[in-house]
Amino acid sequence: MPLIKGHSLDKSVPSNYRPISNLNFTSKIRERLFLSRFQSHILKSPTFNICQSAYRSHCSTETALQLLIDRIYSAADDGKPTLLISLDLSAAFDTIDHYVLLKRLSCSFGVAGNVLSWIQSYLTGRTQSVRIGPHSSPPNPCLVGVSKGSVLGPLLFSLYTSPISTIANSHQVSQQQYADDTQLYVALLAANYSQDISALELCLNFLNIWFCENGVTLNSTKSVAYSVWHTKEAQIFSGLKSCNVAVTDIQLSDKVKILEATLDSNLTMEPHTKALSSSCFYHIQSFKQIRSSLSKCIYDSFGTFL
Numbered sequence: 001m002p003l004i005k006g007h008s009l010d011k012s013v014p015s016n017y018r019p020i021s022n023l024n025f026t027s028k029i030r031e032r033l034f035l036s037r038f039q040s041h042i043l044k045s046p047t048f049n050i051c052q053s054a055y056r057s058h059c060s061t062e063t064a065l066q067l068l069i070d071r072i073y074s075a076a077d078d079g080k081p082t083l084l085i086s087l088d089l090s091a092a093f094d095t096i097d098h099y100v101l102l103k104r105l106s107c108s109f110g111v112a113g114n115v116l117s118w119i120q121s122y123l124t125g126r127t128q129s130v131r132i133g134p135h136s137s138p139p140n141p142c143l144v145g146v147s148k149g150s151v152l153g154p155l156l157f158s159l160y161t162s163p164i165s166t167i168a169n170s171h172q173v174s175q176q177q178y179a180d181d182t183q184l185y186v187a188l189l190a191a192n193y194s195q196d197i198s199a200l201e202l203c204l205n206f207l208n209i210w211f212c213e214n215g216v217t218l219n220s221t222k223s224v225a226y227s228v229w230h231t232k233e234a235q236i237f238s239g240l241k242s243c244n245v246a247v248t249d250i251q252l253s254d255k256v257k258i259l260e261a262t263l264d265s266n267l268t269m270e271p272h273t274k275a276l277s278s279s280c281f282y283h284i285q286s287f288k289q290i291r292s293s294l295s296k297c298i299y300d301s302f303g304t305f306l
Helices: 025-044 061-077 098-109 113-123 153-160 163-170 190-213 270-289 296-302
Strands: 002-004 017-019 082-087 174-178 181-187 224-228 242-245 248-253 255-258 261-264
Touching: 025 113, 025 153, 061 082, 061 174, 061 181, 082 190, 082 242, 082 255, 098 113, 098 153, 163 174, 163 190, 181 190, 190 242, 224 242, 224 255, 261 270
Parallel strands: 224 248
Antiparallel strands: 002 017, 082 181, 082 224, 174 181, 242 248, 255 261
């Protein structure tokens, strides 16, 4: 069932919708039972990306942001500004190649026998149709992708994209992931920062090749290049205006939105707090529309705001 990605988006544009699978309830129970035994094996594997914060216990958007900001601050303490690239993957969950996924499970994560056969059975033979109100399209086979809204889909996506960390580490580039939200960043040496930028761009080129070989589409036009440095360092890095991402020059931005948090180039968090305050004020103001229906105790609690 297609759901609009944002209320402000044009509802007549199909790409503004996100397909959510309406799966059988009994199937979800079986998936959860399988996940309870399967997940621990995957998370303990040395090939799993430890910087993937999604779909793991004790990891969240908050811990992912804390790790990222802590590394940026640590680099700043050493006098090194940070250059960060936030990558945008198009329809990431819908482009997973089943054959590649099963091969990765077997070769990289040691999954074999009945377990691998069960996952193969889970992936193959599925059909889907689009339903809008009382209307449905004819069913079509699902030859690629994992279902959005399923229990196993997120973990399968995480292990499918786990080689991203291997490629980044081989180029001495730091990386952080939350589902398909991927950031690559390097701490720059003022004396010779061009070498660090070259290493980052080379890493991005290898990643783009990996994306193409594995059926994942990197949307370079929606990717964001972001830099963090102090005012006194601005003159040193004045020549740094853009970064090459998949044969596309991305101009440096003075702020970036990561996991609903807006980071500015000086890490003052001012744009984020302004946006958050505005959102809170909007919702508090909304109580005006229903205050006549509120009980006296609730009205007294919010009366000073209304």
